Amino acid sequence: MTLEKLVASKSVNPKTLAITFDDGYQDIYKYALPILKKYNAPATVFIITDYIGKENTWDVNLGWIRYEHLNEREIESLIDAGWEINSHGISHCSLRGLDEEGIIRELSRSKTILQERFRQPVRFFAIPFGNVNERIRRLAIKTGYQGIAGFYPVKYYKNPLPPGIILRLAVYRTDSLKSIKQKLSNNGALLKEVLKQNAINLCSNATIIVNSLR
């Protein structure tokens, strides 16, 4: 199911899921699109508007490896295949480091750019580095988003969610079929994966720190 349909559904089969990709790398077009097409499964991609068709110079990774982002033509192909295009901001900066005006700019400008360029509604925002706070949640709703997707803070494992918050469980290259099954479960195995993701999210803050030193 697309994210929009899943969020709009009052009750869904517990086996339903929405697949989302952050950052909009070119390998989504090369590898994910053909596989998901085969299974007739649409997905959502969260695009960084300043990096359409460019390398990921925003990212601090091991060995400073560079990857290409999707270009406009590839994004159009995803839309043609029934995918949703949503926003991952203008520059992939940490919104927590910005003042209110800066946060609104990242939210609002990226939404406008995508809507105008691809003539598609942009309903959701995936926050770079995963951590949504109350101010950012409120501003996302104020700037016209239906929801903001981050990672899965463990505090929401048993507690109710504030309006507009979308929890996601990340799948990394280090994941196995077993760990993916655990993420899709509804028991203690899920909690284990949530805790693991909380630890990984702490590490992604290293990128924020290094970027602030550059």
Ligand SMILES: [Zn+2]
């Ligand atoms: Zn990202």
